[in-house]
Amino acid sequence: xxxxxxxxxxxxxxxxxxxxxxxxxxxxxxxxxxxxxxxxxxxxxxxxxxxxxxxxxxxxxxxxxxxxxxxxxxxxxxxxxxxxxxxxxxxxxxxxxxxxxxxxxxxxxxxxxxxxxxxxxxxxxxxxxxxxxxxxxxxxxxxxxxxxxxxxxxxxxxxxxxxxxxxxxxxxxxxxxxxxxxxxxxxxxxxxxxxxxxxxxxxxxxxxxxxxxxxxxxxxxxxxxxxx
Numbered sequence: 001x002x003x004x005x006x007x008x009x010x011x012x013x014x015x016x017x018x019x020x021x022x023x024x025x026x027x028x029x030x031x032x033x034x035x036x037x038x039x040x041x042x043x044x045x046x047x048x049x050x051x052x053x054x055x056x057x058x059x060x061x062x063x064x065x066x067x068x069x070x071x072x073x074x075x076x077x078x079x080x081x082x083x084x085x086x087x088x089x090x091x092x093x094x095x096x097x098x099x100x101x102x103x104x105x106x107x108x109x110x111x112x113x114x115x116x117x118x119x120x121x122x123x124x125x126x127x128x129x130x131x132x133x134x135x136x137x138x139x140x141x142x143x144x145x146x147x148x149x150x151x152x153x154x155x156x157x158x159x160x161x162x163x164x165x166x167x168x169x170x171x172x173x174x175x176x177x178x179x180x181x182x183x184x185x186x187x188x189x190x191x192x193x194x195x196x197x198x199x200x201x202x203x204x205x206x207x208x209x210x211x212x213x214x215x216x217x218x219x220x221x222x223x224x225x226x227x228x
Contacts, residue, residue, distance in 0.1 A: 018186060024077045030084035034074055034095075036102075039126060045110065047123065048102035050074035052083045052093035060134035062164075063092045065127055067120060067144030069170075073101050078141055078169075092131075096123045098144075114146035114175055121151050128162050135164040145171030 014020055033053035038046050074095035086093040098112035140148035145168030152159050172178035182191045
């Protein structure tokens, strides 16, 4: 529940961070329609942008850009919840996918990481050129928040030429400490989840025969070495 002063207080029936993290996975997700736009990157690869498909938003309505977390995408529960709310406001929304996260293997054997500020900057500049009118708000969740904050810190006052405002949600500000903590106690359920994701199998299928450290990736056993 959100108080008038903006302070969030979890409901009494959902105590603790673990319950609040896991609960959304069991909640029915809203129905959201997207329109995909694929844009080539300067290095010869591509990025898939999933735009909120709405007939009510004006062309100069506020645009909210969501940078997803590790192994996330436009179908992540937080992305769908945000996009559904934006649709109810008559706003526009878009989810740019980090490479390999849109459901299709990219052309280049390039991954993404929490400090990928240059990719975030290219995405935001591209979106601003596509949407020159109206406010542009950026929000990053978890790893996406880290990358967004990294870009904001480097751009400083220049960021205001691209974004109107920005926010980071559940961002690991100390990545080294977070990498250690996620391997301890009950937190291991999250690291097991990330290690069981389909990234390695997608890379094997898409980049078989290329120069890739697949054996090294396959032997990864902890999160610190996976957030490269």
